[in-house]
Amino acid sequence: MDLRIGVIGTGAIGEDHIRRLTDVITGAKVVALSDINIDRAKKIADQYNAKVYVTGEEVIAAPEVDAIVIASWDPTHAQYVLTAIKARKFVLCEKPLATSAEDCKKIIEAEIAEGKQLVQVGFMRRFDRGYRQIKSAIEDDKIGEPLLLHCVHRNRIPGPKHTTEMSIKNSVIHEIDVLRWLLGEEYKTAQVLIPRSSRLAADGLRDPQIVLLETQSGVRIDIESFVNCQYGYDVQCEVVGETGTVRLPDPAAIVMRSQGALSYEIFSDWSDRFIEAYDIEFQQWIDGVKQGMVTGPTAWDGYAACITADACTEAREKGTIVPIEMPECPQFYSK
Ligand code: NAP
Numbered sequence: 001m002d003l004r005i006g007v008i009g010t011g012a013i014g015e016d017h018i019r020r021l022t023d024v025i026t027g028a029k030v031v032a033l034s035d036i037n038i039d040r041a042k043k044i045a046d047q048y049n050a051k052v053y054v055t056g057e058e059v060i061a062a063p064e065v066d067a068i069v070i071a072s073w074d075p076t077h078a079q080y081v082l083t084a085i086k087a088r089k090f091v092l093c094e095k096p097l098a099t100s101a102e103d104c105k106k107i108i109e110a111e112i113a114e115g116k117q118l119v120q121v122g123f124m125r126r127f128d129r130g131y132r133q134i135k136s137a138i139e140d141d142k143i144g145e146p147l148l149l150h151c152v153h154r155n156r157i158p159g160p161k162h163t164t165e166m167s168i169k170n171s172v173i174h175e176i177d178v179l180r181w182l183l184g185e186e187y188k189t190a191q192v193l194i195p196r197s198s199r200l201a202a203d204g205l206r207d208p209q210i211v212l213l214e215t216q217s218g219v220r221i222d223i224e225s226f227v228n229c230q231y232g233y234d235v236q237c238e239v240v241g242e243t244g245t246v247r248l249p250d251p252a253a254i255v256m257r258s259q260g261a262l263s264y265e266i267f268s269d270w271s272d273r274f275i276e277a278y279d280i281e282f283q284q285w286i287d288g289v290k291q292g293m294v295t296g297p298t299a300w301d302g303y304a305a306c307i308t309a310d311a312c313t314e315a316r317e318k319g320t321i322v323p324i325e326m327p328e329c330p331q332f333y334s335k
Helices: 012-023 038-048 056-061 076-084 101-114 127-139 166-184 275-290 299-318
Strands: 002-007 029-033 067-070 090-093 119-121 146-154 185-193 211-216 220-227 234-241 244-245 255-258 261-264
Touching: 002 012, 002 056, 002 244, 002 275, 012 038, 012 067, 012 275, 029 038, 029 056, 038 056, 056 067, 056 076, 056 234, 067 119, 067 244, 076 090, 076 101, 076 119, 076 166, 090 275, 101 234, 101 299, 119 299, 127 234, 146 166, 166 211, 166 220, 166 299, 185 244, 185 299
Parallel strands: 002 029, 002 067, 067 090, 090 119, 146 220
Antiparallel strands: 146 234, 185 211, 211 220, 234 244, 255 261
């Protein structure tokens, strides 16, 4: 039987996930949705034959809905996740789990109180083939112990509501999660450097930024965040180990020889670049939920990422190196 999904938020990624759940994923169907922009929700509901609700809370409570996808604006995530936990429904929440570690902690406490893991966070890079190959190379000792990581996260242009803080809490949070997963350890300190800003950045937006993280074992990580790079969506990651290096492959694209140049296309956004990762993430989520399990990144991973993102924000605001205090992971979340 198909798992009946309710989707909250039908903007760019919400609509893409509805398409994915309908056309690509097996064992699921979208039956209900909501968006603050009701006209948009109605249009998409008509297209996919789903029922429209006015609020996300109504989607969660709907008796015909088995599990929830949250793809609304970041500040709404925590409230919907808490409501889904109360309703004892599985929920895949787009990153970030919340806009502060404090709100993530409330989610952790609620989930533990319910006595069942219900929450998965949309850290889809863990399902990307390139990152998985890097993880295997590290675990199979192909490059020795990792020492340094050099990462780049560039977007062509930011959304109209983008802020300096969001470059880390909404965007670099992907690196914060995937690098913690790649290395299998927590962070110790955070620092943020602010170079001269691009003249193309909106007033008040500091862009680019450089995030420097240090792990518990002393691995040093630099992440360039540049949300206004203009030329495309570009994610890079190189791990330097004791005996070799490994780096993310450039996404598969045709190579063209034309007009005196050798070239290939660079994707313009995340939806194409990580399309395979999202598909795998959703198929595994549906398969796990049908068995009553969360198999992907948990609420604890969402919490750990937000603790780190909050430390980065403090580091940027104060212009200092900030220690990262990571609480011990409760037994409830240890796999
Ligand atoms: P978007 O296009 O702005 O869509 C967000 C949608 O949620 C909009 O339709 C917005 O309406 C609606 N919304 C706002 N408040 C709401 C509420 N209280 N209840 C229900 N709907 C509400 O943004 P997006 O790019 O799709 O991003 C949505 C979420 O997905 C964000 O949290 C983002 O971080 C995440 N995301 C994740 C990835 C990834 O790689 N995993 C990629 C992109 C986005 P209005 O437009 O009227 O405000």
